[in-house]
Amino acid sequence: MFERIVFFAVVTKIVCESCNPISTINLTVYRTIDSVIENVSVSGTIELKEDAFHLLLANESIPEFCENFVRITNELSVLQIINCSVTNIEPGAFLIDPTLTLLKISSNLLTSVKKGVFNNVRVKEIDLSKNLLSTIEDEAFDNNTYLEVLKLNYNAIKAISPDWFQNSPNVYKLSIIYNELTQLPPEAFKNLAKHRPLKLRLSANRISEISLDSFKFSGNIDILRLNGNKLVALPEEMFLNRTIKVLEVNTNRLLCFPDAIYNSHVASLQFLENPHFNCTCLRKVKEFVDKNGVEVMYPSIICEDRVKDVNLVFNFNKTYEIPLLLPSTGG
Numbered sequence: 001m002f003e004r005i006v007f008f009a010v011v012t013k014i015v016c017e018s019c020n021p022i023s024t025i026n027l028t029v030y031r032t033i034d035s036v037i038e039n040v041s042v043s044g045t046i047e048l049k050e051d052a053f054h055l056l057l058a059n060e061s062i063p064e065f066c067e068n069f070v071r072i073t074n075e076l077s078v079l080q081i082i083n084c085s086v087t088n089i090e091p092g093a094f095l096i097d098p099t100l101t102l103l104k105i106s107s108n109l110l111t112s113v114k115k116g117v118f119n120n121v122r123v124k125e126i127d128l129s130k131n132l133l134s135t136i137e138d139e140a141f142d143n144n145t146y147l148e149v150l151k152l153n154y155n156a157i158k159a160i161s162p163d164w165f166q167n168s169p170n171v172y173k174l175s176i177i178y179n180e181l182t183q184l185p186p187e188a189f190k191n192l193a194k195h196r197p198l199k200l201r202l203s204a205n206r207i208s209e210i211s212l213d214s215f216k217f218s219g220n221i222d223i224l225r226l227n228g229n230k231l232v233a234l235p236e237e238m239f240l241n242r243t244i245k246v247l248e249v250n251t252n253r254l255l256c257f258p259d260a261i262y263n264s265h266v267a268s269l270q271f272l273e274n275p276h277f278n279c280t281c282l283r284k285v286k287e288f289v290d291k292n293g294v295e296v297m298y299p300s301i302i303c304e305d306r307v308k309d310v311n312l313v314f315n316f317n318k319t320y321e322i323p324l325l326l327p328s329t330g331g
């Protein structure tokens with residue numbers, strides 16, 4: 001059952017002027033999804049001598065990934081580099097033949113993503129969460145037809161570039177939560193997938209402005225999460241000629257939605273904690289939501305209805321009417 005697997009350390013001399021290769025590294029190898037782990041020590045270059053499911057580098061100190069550092073010719077599905085104090089990855093560091101489902105380099109100290117690192121890696125999902133990323137070179141994720149999902153959560157990214165993902169037409173899921181975005185530029189997602197709906201997670205930033213053209217050249221959207229930002233308004237244009245199925249804008253400063261939202265086939269709408277949402281707009285949302293069976297989360301707001309002499313209370317996914325408080329008559 002627990003077959004013994006032998007991995008060889010291959011020592012290669014690496015000539016690298018500005019990059020300091022590491023000598024000995026401990027790897028953890030999972031032969032199959034649920035196999036026992038193998039601890040392997042390698043020097044110079046990371047290589048697999050046999051097919052494996054998952055290769056994990058964790059809690060080591062590997063500040064620099066120099067050119068040719070990781071050379072995988074066998075089958076491999078998941079490669080993770082977690083908490084290894086990685087500060088720099090040189091172009092050409094990853095020479096990987098198999099198609100990975102996940103390449104995760106998280107809880108490290110990367111500040112930038114250079115071009116030449118990931119362009120030629122066949123991988124469906126790249127996860128660079130929990131680094132110190134502030135610079136993503138425009139070409140960092142170009143020319144990668146395998147790439148579908150990119151996660152950049154918990155970093156210090158200040159801007160999305162519309163030029164990311166040139167000739168990477170299958171990226172449909174982009175996650176940049178807990179970063180320092182302040183706005184969405186025009187055509188922000190123009191290079192993302194056209195043939196399937198997008199999933200965009202942009203919560204927990206400081207976004208105060210969405211350009212009229214931010215979604216120009218983008219198709220339908222399955223999920224758009226913008227919770228925990230500083231939005232005062234959403235542009236009408238983002239809802240035109242487009243389905244946005246799930247929209248979450250909790251904890252912002254919104255006052256109203258543009259009317260176009262009512263034609264965008266929203267099936268789920270969350271806007272909790274937008275404390276100054278306008279009562280006229282709120283009633284319009286209620287009418288739309290009730291009529292179309294939309295899942296909803298309202299901000300907690302009480303709206304006076306002077307005609308009916310009631311307060312209309314919005315609270316989570318419910319609304320109810322209570323009589324306007326009358327002056328006390330009893331003793």
Ligand SMILES: *[C@@H]1O[C@H](CO)[C@@H](O)[C@H](O)[C@H]1NC(C)=O
Binds near residue numbers: 024025026041060
């Ligand atoms: C690698 O593992 C060996 C044996 O388990 C251990 O003695 C050594 O400290 C480890 N090296 C690193 C760099 O963690």
Ligand SMILES: *[C@@H]1O[C@H](CO)[C@@H](O)[C@H](O)[C@H]1NC(C)=O
Binds near residue numbers: 037038039
């Ligand atoms: C591999 O290393 C881990 C962490 O150091 C340790 O918990 C585990 O017992 C080791 N497994 C084997 C098979 O040596």
Ligand SMILES: *[C@@H]1O[C@H](CO)[C@@H](O)[C@H](O)[C@H]1NC(C)=O
Binds near residue numbers: 058059
């Ligand atoms: C890395 O270190 C953390 C904290 O000591 C520990 O919880 C985790 O299991 C370690 N990871 C591996 C793969 O050894």
Ligand SMILES: *[C@@H]1O[C@H](CO)[C@@H](O)[C@H](O)[C@H]1NC(C)=O
Binds near residue numbers: 058060
């Ligand atoms: C990261 O690795 C170091 C050892 O290099 C360990 O002391 C620390 O607990 C690890 N941190 C986490 C969050 O795993």
Ligand SMILES: *[C@@H]1O[C@H](CO)[C@@H](O)[C@H](O)[C@H]1NC(C)=O
Binds near residue numbers: 115116140142143167
């Ligand atoms: C992407 O492909 C184009 C055309 O082949 C090439 O000119 C460009 O250098 C490539 N970019 C990267 C970062 O590999």
Ligand SMILES: *[C@@H]1O[C@H](CO)[C@@H](O)[C@H](O)[C@H]1NC(C)=O
Binds near residue numbers: 241
């Ligand atoms: C939406 O589609 C209509 C009709 O096809 C077109 O006239 C209009 O310009 C489009 N609007 C946008 C913002 O693309």
Ligand SMILES: *[C@@H]1O[C@H](CO)[C@@H](O)[C@H](O)[C@H]1NC(C)=O
Binds near residue numbers: 278279280281
């Ligand atoms: C709420 O919106 C309505 C219609 O858009 C507008 O007439 C009204 O002045 C707004 N109320 C407040 C308090 O901003």
Ligand SMILES: *[C@@H]1O[C@H](CO)[C@@H](O)[C@H](O)[C@H]1NC(C)=O
Binds near residue numbers: 317318
């Ligand atoms: C409101 O949410 C609760 C739980 O979150 C759910 O059980 C209930 O069906 C929802 N009510 C409506 C009217 O959607």
